[in-house]
Amino acid sequence: MPGQAIPGIQFREPPIFERGARGRTGASLPPLDVPDVDVADALGALARSRPAGLPEVSEPEAFRHFVRLSQWNFCIDTQFYPLGSCTMKFNPKVNEWAARLPGFAELHPMTPEHLSQGALDLMVRLQDLLAEIVGMDGVNLQPAAGAQGELTGLMMIRAYHHSRNRNPKKIFIPESAHGTNPASCTLNGFDAVPFPAGADGIVEPDALARALDEAKDDVAGLMITNPNTVGLFETAMPRLAELVHARGGLVYGDGANMNAILGRARPGDMGVDVMQFNLHKTFTTPHGGGGPGAGPVAFKKVLEQFQPTPVVRRDGDRCRIYADRPNSVGKVRSFLGNVGMFVRAYTYIRELGNQGLRDVSDMAVLNANYLAARLKEHYPLAYPTAVMHEAVFTDKAIENETGVKTLDIAKRLIDYGFHPPTVYFPLVVRGAMMIEPTETETKQTIDDFVDAMAAIKREAQESAATVKDAPTLARVGRLDEARAARKPHLRWRPPEDPSK
Ligand SMILES: Cc1ncc(COP(=O)(O)O)c(C=O)c1O
Incomplete structure (x- = not known):
């Protein structure tokens, strides 16, 4: 049954x-x-x-x-979900209340401008708030996810170079970057050029300068995540931006990790020309990875004319939709984007206010450092230093001692009632476990998680098979991940007609 x-x-x-x-x-x-x-x-x-x-x-x-x-289904409403880089934080329910207000929820996307003033007004307000938060000149809300925001921002960089009769190809990306970064470059016809970070996990200006020198006139830009994907703050950002600008390139900032610097530092002040927000990671909208979420782009004045069309702006006491924009990169999403996400993000920002946003980043950083300080007693940190919003551990010691690997630990965590962290990313760390507690978790939850990780280590030392056979208490046991990836069953087929 x-x-x-x-x-x-x-x-x-x-x-x-x-x-x-x-x-x-x-x-x-x-x-x-x-x-x-x-x-x-x-x-x-x-x-x-x-x-x-x-x-x-x-x-x-x-x-x-x-x-x-x-x-x-494992979900953030029932359990702790420390999926590094993905920032799976709790979504406050007041956001849902606001998004379900009939004036927003029942608005048809083709409602004419004069009958959708409330939603347009909210969009303009959100654009202004987001621009202020990151120190940029404008924001376009259209892209449907962080990854699409990246794609759009790079389209704007490409359009900028073309408008100057240039066609440089190289975008420099630190090796630890999220996979969507090089993918967005390639989709735009750029060459993604990786370069290593220093031994302490952050980019050194000299390494970038050397890479730029080799590229000569072919520098389209730098694409950099700050704080980066190993949870560290790129302290040389202004200098890196100077180097790229001196070569005629622009700086793309992956803003996915903004939850660590909200109210404390602004990418626009550090030389970033264009960036995306991941509204789900920073402003508690549901996670829309690659799809039905929102990844607005923020830009400096120099890129304003290239933003996606249509553009929503205030004109006196009304809000208007402007579609006739000849230099725009075009439309990247149907209608004006995912309005429900805008309502949730706006609600969250207004509910917190200035001080609340600062508290978010303080808590994100405090929680990650507390977790790192406790957990490093059991698993070595990849970069033994203070972190921002997430910390990366390696399975080096435990694998050498017991043969138990990151994947086994991740699966065993499911038996303890925790979602596994991000594993084997970034690739620059052996057996990486990238853990992000997020600002919404209590000390008690973090303590429970660390205790579970410590218990798994003990199990590995005493009876490695217990960890290697996990999960044993979940609905399904360990799956054949290679087969699932190579031969996925994505649709049901009627048994009597297997050929279709
Ligand atoms: C650093 C970084 N960049 C980009 C993305 C892509 O964002 P999305 O999942 O919204 O497409 C993520 C995903 O969380 C990320 O962590």
Whole structure:
């Protein structure tokens, strides 16, 4: 029986297509009060030749299936989720209340300008707040995720060079960068040129200067994350920016880790020309990795004309949508972006205010350093120094001693009720475990997590198999990850028709 525990047997939830019976339904519709139409006649060649194959289930079957699946899912509303680099922090419920206000939630994306003044006004206010927070001249809210924000910002850099009749190709990226950085470069036709950080994990101006010298006139820009993906602050940022500007390049700032510097430091003051926000990581909107989230771009005046179109601006006491912008990189998202995300981020920022935003970054940094200070007693830090929002550990010592690796530790954490941290990233650290507690967690939660990590280390020393066989208490055991990646089953196929 689905959803029932049988000792020793793990749970299996069949796809909804494998439940139900022909003719079973959960809907009760009123009798037809319009003339019946033969669909095949009405649609002609466009009519289906056979039924769509939709599940035919009762309401309890459908409801229970999806509720069961939701309960199997690991989520931030039930447990600690220290996924480094992804900043899985709690999303305050007041954001949801605001996003569900009927004036926002029921607004059709094609509502004309004069009837959507409330939403447009919120967008303009959010743009202004975001620009102030990062010290930039303007913000465009359109991109749907951090990664798309990167893509858009680099499109703007490309448009800037083309407007000056230049076509430089090289964007310099520190080796520890998030994978979306080089991908965004490549999609824009740039060459992503990696260069190493110093031994202490941050970029040294001399290393960048050498790389720039080799590129001569081909410098399109620098793409740099600050604080970076090993949780360290790039202290030489202003100097790095000077070096790039002197070569005619621009500085792209990956703003994904803004939660560590909110109210304390502004990328715009450090020489960044264009950057993206990850509203989910910084301003507690639901995580929309690569998709239905929001990754606004902020830019300096010099890039203003290239921002995506349409642009929303205040004009006297009204807000207007401006679509006719000849130098724009174009539209990167349907309509004006994901307005529901804008409402949530705006609510969060207004609820916290100036001091609250500073408290966010103080707490993010305090929590990460507290976690690092306790956990380094059990697992070595990759860079033994104070961190910003996240800390990276290595499995070097434990693997040498017991044969237990990062992946085993990650899987065993599931048995202890914690989501594993990000593993094997960044690649520059052997057996990396990148842990980000975030500002929303209490000391008690962090202590519980560290205690679990210490217990796993003891288990590894006493009986490595316990860790290597994990998870044993989860809904499913250890999966064949290579097969899942290479031969994913992404859609259900009817058993009687396996060829389609
Ligand atoms: C440093 C960094 N850059 C970019 C991204 C991509 O953002 P998104 O997941 O919103 O596409 C992430 C993801 O969290 C990140 O950590």
